Amino acid sequence: MKYNFEEIEKRWQDKWEREKSFAVADDADSPRYYALEMFPYPSGRIHMGHVRNYSIGDVIARFKRMKGFSVLHPMGWDAFGLPAENAAIKHGIHPAAWTMDNIDYMRKQLRRLGLSYDWDREIATCHPDYYRHEQLFFIQMLKKGLAYRKRTKVNWCESCHTVLANEQVEEGCCWRCDNEVQAREIDGWFFRITDYAEELLEGCDTLSGWPEKVLVMQRNWIGKSEGAEIVFDVKDRDGLSITVFTTRPDTLMGATFMSISPEHPVAMELAEGTGQEDEVKAFIDKFKREKARKEYGDTEKEGVFSGSYAVHPVTGDVIPIYLANFVLMEYGTGAVMAVPAHDQRDFEFASRYNLPVKLVIKPDADVDGFDVNNLEAAWEGTGHLVNSGEFDGLFNEKAKKEITAWLEKQGRGRSRVTYRLRDWGISRQRFWGAPIPVVHCEKCGVVPVREGDLPVVLPVDAVPDSAGRSPLPQLESFWRTRCPSCGGDARRETDTMDTFVESSWYFARYICPRDDKPLDKEKVDRWLPVDQYIGGIEHAILHLLYSRFFTRALRDLGWLSADEPFKNLLTQGMVLKDGSKMSKSKGNVVDPSDMIKAYGADTVRLFILFAAPPERDLEWSDKGVEGAHRFLQRLWRTVTENREHIVSASPFDSGMHSQLPDDLKKLRMKTHSTISRVTKDIDKRFHFNTAISAIMELMNEVGAVLKGAVPEGEEAPVLDDTAWSVVREALEHTLIMLNPIVPHITEELWHILGHEDDLWAVEWPEADAVAMKSDTVKIVVQVNGKVRANIMVDAGADQEAAQAAALDDANVKRHLEGKQIRKVIYVPGRLLNIVAG
RNA sequence: GCCGAAGUGGCGGAAUUGGUAGACGCGCUAGAUUCAGGAUCUAGUGAGCAAACUGCGCUCGUGGGAGUUCGAAUCUCCCCUUCGGCACCA
Numbered sequence: 001m002k003y004n005f006e007e008i009e010k011r012w013q014d015k016w017e018r019e020k021s022f023a024v025a026d027d028a029d030s031p032r033y034y035a036l037e038m039f040p041y042p043s044g045r046i047h048m049g050h051v052r053n054y055s056i057g058d059v060i061a062r063f064k065r066m067k068g069f070s071v072l073h074p075m076g077w078d079a080f081g082l083p084a085e086n087a088a089i090k091h092g093i094h095p096a097a098w099t100m101d102n103i104d105y106m107r108k109q110l111r112r113l114g115l116s117y118d119w120d121r122e123i124a125t126c127h128p129d130y131y132r133h134e135q136l137f138f139i140q141m142l143k144k145g146l147a148y149r150k151r152t153k154v155n156w157c158e159s160c161h162t163v164l165a166n167e168q169v170e171e172g173c174c175w176r177c178d179n180e181v182q183a184r185e186i187d188g189w190f191f192r193i194t195d196y197a198e199e200l201l202e203g204c205d206t207l208s209g210w211p212e213k214v215l216v217m218q219r220n221w222i223g224k225s226e227g228a229e230i231v232f233d234v235k236d237r238d239g240l241s242i243t244v245f246t247t248r249p250d251t252l253m254g255a256t257f258m259s260i261s262p263e264h265p266v267a268m269e270l271a272e273g274t275g276q277e278d279e280v281k282a283f284i285d286k287f288k289r290e291k292a293r294k295e296y297g298d299t300e301k302e303g304v305f306s307g308s309y310a311v312h313p314v315t316g317d318v319i320p321i322y323l324a325n326f327v328l329m330e331y332g333t334g335a336v337m338a339v340p341a342h343d344q345r346d347f348e349f350a351s352r353y354n355l356p357v358k359l360v361i362k363p364d365a366d367v368d369g370f371d372v373n374n375l376e377a378a379w380e381g382t383g384h385l386v387n388s389g390e391f392d393g394l395f396n397e398k399a400k401k402e403i404t405a406w407l408e409k410q411g412r413g414r415s416r417v418t419y420r421l422r423d424w425g426i427s428r429q430r431f432w433g434a435p436i437p438v439v440h441c442e443k444c445g446v447v448p449v450r451e452g453d454l455p456v457v458l459p460v461d462a463v464p465d466s467a468g469r470s471p472l473p474q475l476e477s478f479w480r481t482r483c484p485s486c487g488g489d490a491r492r493e494t495d496t497m498d499t500f501v502e503s504s505w506y507f508a509r510y511i512c513p514r515d516d517k518p519l520d521k522e523k524v525d526r527w528l529p530v531d532q533y534i535g536g537i538e539h540a541i542l543h544l545l546y547s548r549f550f551t552r553a554l555r556d557l558g559w560l561s562a563d564e565p566f567k568n569l570l571t572q573g574m575v576l577k578d579g580s581k582m583s584k585s586k587g588n589v590v591d592p593s594d595m596i597k598a599y600g601a602d603t604v605r606l607f608i609l610f611a612a613p614p615e616r617d618l619e620w621s622d623k624g625v626e627g628a629h630r631f632l633q634r635l636w637r638t639v640t641e642n643r644e645h646i647v648s649a650s651p652f653d654s655g656m657h658s659q660l661p662d663d664l665k666k667l668r669m670k671t672h673s674t675i676s677r678v679t680k681d682i683d684k685r686f687h688f689n690t691a692i693s694a695i696m697e698l699m700n701e702v703g704a705v706l707k708g709a710v711p712e713g714e715e716a717p718v719l720d721d722t723a724w725s726v727v728r729e730a731l732e733h734t735l736i737m738l739n740p741i742v743p744h745i746t747e748e749l750w751h752i753l754g755h756e757d758d759l760w761a762v763e764w765p766e767a768d769a770v771a772m773k774s775d776t777v778k779i780v781v782q783v784n785g786k787v788r789a790n791i792m793v794d795a796g797a798d799q800e801a802a803q804a805a806a807l808d809d810a811n812v813k814r815h816l817e818g819k820q821i822r823k824v825i826y827v828p829g830r831l832l833n834i835v836a837g
Numbered sequence: 838g839c840c841g842a843a844g845u846g847g848c849g850g851a852a853u854u855g856g857u858a859g860a861c862g863c864g865c866u867a868g869a870u871u872c873a874g875g876a877u878c879u880a881g882u883g884a885g886c887a888a889a890c891u892g893c894g895c896u897c898g899u900g901g902g903a904g905u906u907c908g909a910a911u912c913u914c915c916c917c918u919u920c921g922g923c924a925c926c927a
Contacts, residue, residue, distance in 0.1 A: 213841060217922060220840070225926070246927060259927090301925080326925045336927045344838095345925055420926055540922080610862070611849060617920090619849060623863050631862085633876095680853085690851065693861035700861090707878090780857045785908045787857050811894075825907055831856050835907045 003636040005600030009744040013114055021760065022065075022116040024072050026511075026523050033069035034527050035061040036507055036566075038535030038543070039076045042102035042124075043083055046109045048575040048582060048608070048620065049536065051592045055605045056572060056614050056686070057534045058115045062740035063682050065116070066764040072527055074510040075110065075117040077103050079126035080433045080499045088432075088463050095432040096460055099126055109593060113601045114743050116760070121513045125502035130509065131434035132455030133518035134501060139437055139448040140557050146192045149446060152425070156184035163429045183288060188427035189436055189495060193549045197222055197419040199563075200548055209568030211615070214540045221541050223420025228404045230337060230413040232258060232310040234270065235318055242266065242310060242321070245332030245418055248342060249407070250399035253388040254360035255337040258310045259303065259324035259349065262287040264334045267306065267323055274307025280323060287325055301326050301349045313412040314389070324349060332418055340378065347378040361396050362386045424546065426498040431462070431470040433496030441483035441490040450484045456492070470494065503543055504550035507533075507565055524560045533566035534614075540571070570686060573617035575608075582620070590620055602742035603629040609688040609741055631696060632745055635738075638702065639731055639749045642717070646731065647754045649724035654768050656722075664726045667705055668771040671730045674698040676767040678737045688741065695737055702730050728753075733765055781806040782833040783815040799826040806832050 016022065037057035040050055054075075061073040077099075084095035091098070103124060110117075123130055141147040154163045157179050163186070193200075201222045204215045227247035234240040242260065246252075260267060262284045271280035283304040290299070303324035310321050326345060327336055340350035341359045350357055357375060361383040385394045391403060407413030427436070435456040437449040449456055459478050462471035472478050472494035483490040511527045512520040528551075535543075544566070551565040574581055577588040595604045607628035612618040639646070657668060674694050681691035705727065709717035719727065732753065739746040739759050750759040774795055779802060781789040789809040793802050803824055806812050812834070819836035826832050 213922085216841060220923065223923095223926065227927080244927080248927080299925090326927095328926065331926045333927095338927090343927070345927075348925095418926080537921080613850085616843090616850090621849065621863070624849070627862055630876095637877095677853095689849095690861080693851075696861055778857095782856085782908075785856095785906095790857075810892095814894090823907060825856090827856060831908090833856080833907055 001636075001640040003633055003745070005602060005632075005745065008748045009112075009114060009601050012744045012747050013111060016114075016116070017111070017119070020118075020120065021758070022061075022071075022073060023118045023120055024070050026526065028070035030068055030070045032072065032527060033061075033064040033532075034072045034530045035064065035532050036072075036074070036510075036530045036534070038533075038539065039078050039503070039506060040106065041078045041081055041083070042099055042106055044102050044105070046106055046592055048590055048592055050110075051113065051604060052575055052608050052614075052618065053534060053536070053572055054110065054113065054115050055608050056570070056688070057532075058113075058605075058743075059609065059682065059688055059740040060532055060534070060686070061116050062743065062760060063764070065760065066736075066740070066762060067683075068763065072510070073117055074121040074123075074513075075115070075119070076121075076123040076506060076510065077106075077125065078499065078503050078506075079103065079124045080131075080496075080502060082430065082432070084432045085430060085464050085468065089466060089468060092463075094460060094463055096126065096458075099124075099432075112593075112596055113605065116743070121510050123506065123509055123513050125434075125499075125506065126432070126458075128455045128457050130506075131502065133509070134434055134497070134505070135437040135449070135454050135456060136451060136518055137505070137554065137557070137559075138497070139451060139454075141191065141553060142438070142448055144557065146195070146553055146556075147189060147426075148192065149187055149189050151185050151187050153183050153185055154188070155181045156186075157181055163427075188425055189497075190423040190425050190427075191549070191553075193424045193546075194419060194421055196549050196552050197224070197421050198417075199552060200421075200545065203548060203564055207564065207567075207569075210566075211569065211571055214537070214544065214569065214571060217540045218545055221421065221545065224417060225420075226415070226417050228400075228407065228413050229333065229416045230313060230407055232313060232337070234266075234321070235309040235311050237270075237308065240266065240269070242335050243333045244335045244337045245416060246337055248339065248400070249403045249413075250385065250394075250396040251339040251342045251360055252314060252337070252403050252407075253385075253391065254339040254341050254358045255312060255319060256340060256350070256356045256358050257319045257338045258321045258335065259327050259338050259346070260306070260321060260335040261327040261329040262323045262325065263329035264323075264327075270306040270308040270321055272307075276305060276307030279304050280306060283323055287323075290325075299325065301345065301352065303349060303353065313407065313410070320355070322349075322353070330422065331420065341375060342378050342380060344378045344380065347375070358387060360385055360387050424498075424549070426501055427495040428498055429470055429494075430496055431458070431464050431472060433499060434458070434502065435472075436493045436495050436497055438493045439481055439483060439490040440493065441486060441488060443488055444483055444485040444490075447483055447485045447490070453484070458496075470496075472496075500542060500546050501550075504546045505554065507547070508551075508554070508560060519554070519559045521558075521560060525562070528560060528562040529564050529567040532568045532570065534570045534572060536574070537571040544569070570614060572614045573612065575618050575620055577620045579619070590622075595625065599625060599629045600632075600744070602745045603632055606632065606692065606742050610692045611689065613685075613687050613689050631699070632742065634703070635699060635734070636745065636749065638699070638706070639735075640752060642706065642727070643752060645719070645724045646728045649721055649728045652725040652729040654770065657768075657770050660722070660726070663705065663708075664723055665771075665774075667701055667726055667730055668768075669774060670698050670701045671726075671733055672767040672769075672771040675733060675737065675765050676772065679764070679767070682740070691737075692741065695734055698730060698734055702727060702734070735759065736762055736765055777829045779829065780831040781809060781812055782831060783812060784835060784837075785833060786815075788812050788815050795829070797828070799824065799832075802826055802828075802832050803834075806834065 035057055037053050061071050065071045079099050084099050087098045088095045138147055156163055201219060201224055204219055207215060225247050227245060228249040229243050229245055231241050231243050234242060267284060271277045303322040306321045306323055308321050309318045312319055338346040340346040340357045342361055361379060363379060363381055363383040382396055385391050385396060385399050391399055394402060404415045435458055437454060437456045439447050441447050459475060462475050464470060479492040479494055481490050481492050507530055508519055508524050508528060511524050547565045551562055554560050577590060580586060582589045603625060607625045610628060611624055677694045678691040681687045706717045709719050711718055735746040735750050743760060747759045776792045777795050778790055778792055780787055781791055788811050791805050791809055793805050816836055821834055821836045823835040
């Protein structure tokens with residue numbers, strides 16, 4: 001009987017589809033488990049990264065199902081996005097048609113992998129039935145102040161007439177036309193994610209099922225820092241003051257000048273009437289040009305004197321105010337007090353412009369190369385305060401609090417927490433996205449679309465023009481509308497939402513995918529948070545942070561109760577070929593479909609799960625795939641060639657274990673220790689590679705038993721009924737354990753062995769403790785820490801017995817010759833170490 | 838620069854709590870089968886030393902160096918390399 005994987009895989013896939021085998025009931029009694037993989041962008045074809053992601057998820061889903069859980073395991077499409085627009089421009093096809101074609105093709109590819117999805121729950125985010133709910137959320141967020149509109153600077157390409165995302169700006173130029181990108185101020189929509197900064201940060205501490213790496217990245221991204229705001233009056237300018245933010249209020253007395261961002265609103269005002277106007281204006285212009293090019297990061301620190309002075313809030317000293325290119329308007333207050341003695345950036349700036357340096361914190365211990373009178377670098381460490389008047393002698397960490405308190409009392413400052421996180425800009429001047437559901441009315445201003453009028457449908461009779469411009473602002477049938485408030489002429493918003501908005505709540509929609517309302521709270525609360533989320537590390541910040549925010553926003557709108565969307569997260573590594581990421585430009589792409597055609601889905605799944613643990617990068621190996629295929633061939637032959645004997649053998653009665661001959665006891669021990677090992681590897685660690693290798697060992701042992709039973713000159717093994725029973729037990733458990741990994745071949749062999757039930761629905765086995773117990777155990781004997789012998793002792797042997805047996809060993813004797821035994825360490829069942837000298 | 842992860846045979850990777858380093862797979866070598874190739878099966882496969890008996894035995898070895906321990910891939914410290922993230926965040 002030949003292993004015809006193509007025929008076998010198709011037959012089972014058809015059956016699963018026909019019978020909706022993996023559809024899950026919402027109200028099942030059994031415990032629930034929500035297994036989810038990041039849904040794909042329908043780019044055209046699936047790639048190996050998808051295969052890996054979805055194979056991992058499928059093993060978990062199938063395993064949990066066999067463990068008795070009701071498993072929710074859905075799939076869908078992150079279907080809005082720029083590639084569809086590019087394809088539209090290039091091929092003159094509507095983004096919707098292109099996207100739907102891709103979805104149809106990729107759905108077939110996923111089905112061909114035998115993934116156990118509940119396809120009835122499939123969603124595509126470009127469908128109005130999906131995004132209409134998102135539009136409702138938007139309106140509710142708008143009413144709650146969580147969505148708002150503001151004017152802000154963006155990357156603008158004049159020749160393409162569009163805003164570019166940061167990642168589409170290459171060295172200051174448009175990625176498409178190479179035109180220089182300009183900074184332009186335009187209106188855009190934002191989500192107030194900063195309102196949740198603290199909660200998102202604290203939430204990180206509750207995510208014990210997330211990789212530490214991702215949590216670190218999220219915490220850094222949120223970037224909380226605690227410090228103080230300090231108000232400096234500007235000299236001779238009545239009422240004008242500048243507020244700075246600092247994390248080092250303890251160094252206040254060392255402030256010798258002030259640096260403000262060239263974008264600071266008072267920059268020009270400071271220069272007026274001082275004779276510095278021209279220089280300041282030139283500097284600001286230059287800064288704007290360079291900023292558009294995004295070159296800063298390692299640009300040299302530059303600045304210019306503003307012409308004005310600030311008054312030190314404690315000493316009353318007058319310090320110059322500079323414009324400095326490294327001060328960011330977006331962070332803090334856009335102005336800093338410069339303490340060159342204790343901040344490296346200020347130190348460099350001061351050195352360049354010959355500004356005074358005042359040491360106010362003295363290191364407690366002698367520091368190499370530290371000279372109070374001749375600083376070579378800023379001292380950013382701890383120490384005690386000097387040159388600080390009444391604060392002298394304080395430890396600097398304590399001084400932070402005291403100085404802040406002092407300022408507060410004087411009304412010159414207050415403690416303040418700042419976050420690096422900015423509000424989420426969701427406006428896109430693109431066509432292929434969910435329309436933002438508001439209208440602009442000359443009388444009423446910005447008015448949300450009435451909830452009953454949703455969805456605002458993206459027209460299917462328009463395409464982007466050849467330059468990539470969205471057709472919406474020109475499409476009168478789209479934008480011309482009436483104001484929901486006054487009924488007068490109004491213009492629809494033509495911006496669409498960032499596609500990350502769709503992926504911020506799709507995991508909740510899967511729970512009630514056809515519901516008329518966005519979310520059925522009762523159902524959603526039953527399933528969320530997702531028990532296991534699986535995807536690439538590249539989403540460590542964006543998608544995962546947005547989803548965490550959106551979940552909270554939905555919670556506060558009353559749509560669900562969860563705080564966090566994903567309880568456990570597994571970030572899988574990349575699939576590499578020849579040491580680097582597969583890419584068209586490198587020409588090292590391996591197409592999953594080619595592999596499935598040549599070896600079958602089971603082989604591809606087996607290889608990809610075997611080659612590396614999930615979180616690590618995986619090196620693709622054609623030879624390795626062949627090896628995986630060989631293993632399945634061997635499994636196939638072992639079962640089919642011995643089919644008759646196995647089928648007629650009675651199931652093994654575990655009560656008979658003690659009466660088995662040693663070789664069969666050994667095989668049973670292997671069977672059950674493998675069950676134990678595989679269960680742990682899949683359930684606790686997701687280390688499918690070691691689970692598979694353990695099953696391979698079991699197969700090797702079955703093979704050895706069968707081979708050993710082949711009489712001289714014959715081909716088939718000859719065993720008695722008891723032995724066949726034990727072999728049957730081993731092989732059937734092999735099929736069960738392999739089923740989540742290679743579901744088709746195991747299902748087929750299961751039926752070949754006469755079973756009529758579905759293997760995927762069989763209960764996951766428990767290891768038999770009796771079978772795993774052995775009468776004797778092998779222990780290692782060391783002399784002075786070096787292995788000198790392996791001996792067999794009774795399983796319960798005490799140290800005395802083990803030591804006696806060890807001393808009986810010739811090699812051990814030899815190494816102990818002429819030596820005194822000083823100490824013996826005994827680890828029962830493992831080792832005996834004799835220390836002698 | 839800062840933060841994080843990782844360095845184990847020719848390769849992918851194992852090693853549960855500090856207890857036989859190299860499981861499993863790939864590759865390679867030899868043999869069986871074969872006209873041949875492929876496939877399959879058997880044996881071997883970290884580096885060395887030693888050995889014409891038989892069984893073996895011995896030394897070294899997890900990026901480098903120190904340390905803790907009866908015992909270290911595993912724990913501590915220092916250094917090197919690679920990858921990833923952040924990058925003037927005041």
